[in-house]
Amino acid sequence: MLDKYYIAVFNYYKKSLGKRSLTIAQLYINFLELSIVLALGAFFMAFAIQMKMPTMSSTKFWILLVLIGLFIISKNWMRYNGKKRNVLSVKLKRNETSIYLLWLLPVGCFLLAVILLQVQ
Numbered sequence: 001m002l003d004k005y006y007i008a009v010f011n012y013y014k015k016s017l018g019k020r021s022l023t024i025a026q027l028y029i030n031f032l033e034l035s036i037v038l039a040l041g042a043f044f045m046a047f048a049i050q051m052k053m054p055t056m057s058s059t060k061f062w063i064l065l066v067l068i069g070l071f072i073i074s075k076n077w078m079r080y081n082g083k084k085r086n087v088l089s090v091k092l093k094r095n096e097t098s099i100y101l102l103w104l105l106p107v108g109c110f111l112l113a114v115i116l117l118q119v120q
Helices: 002-017 020-050 058-079 081-089 099-117
Strands: none
Touching: 002 020, 002 081, 020 058, 020 099, 058 081
């Protein structure tokens, strides 16, 4: 599912920026996946707090989130580097998704996570 978003951002910026579009698409997919993970983690943390379930401490939560983030960044670096990107470019149909909507997805997830992290 996220491959479509990566290719859409890559194709949009490839027209005007050339090789720099690889970096922008990589940053976009990392930001999107990290914001989704942060939103899910904040939701489960807020849910556990509201249900008064004993969970991990806040420090352990952030350490776990950083480790997951490092895993996601390295996974995306290996996944969208070279041959896989070329195969995806050919395989996926070209759809004209609004670039503004694509950039609003991670921002919306991040804002949702910030709101959920405020739950006490």
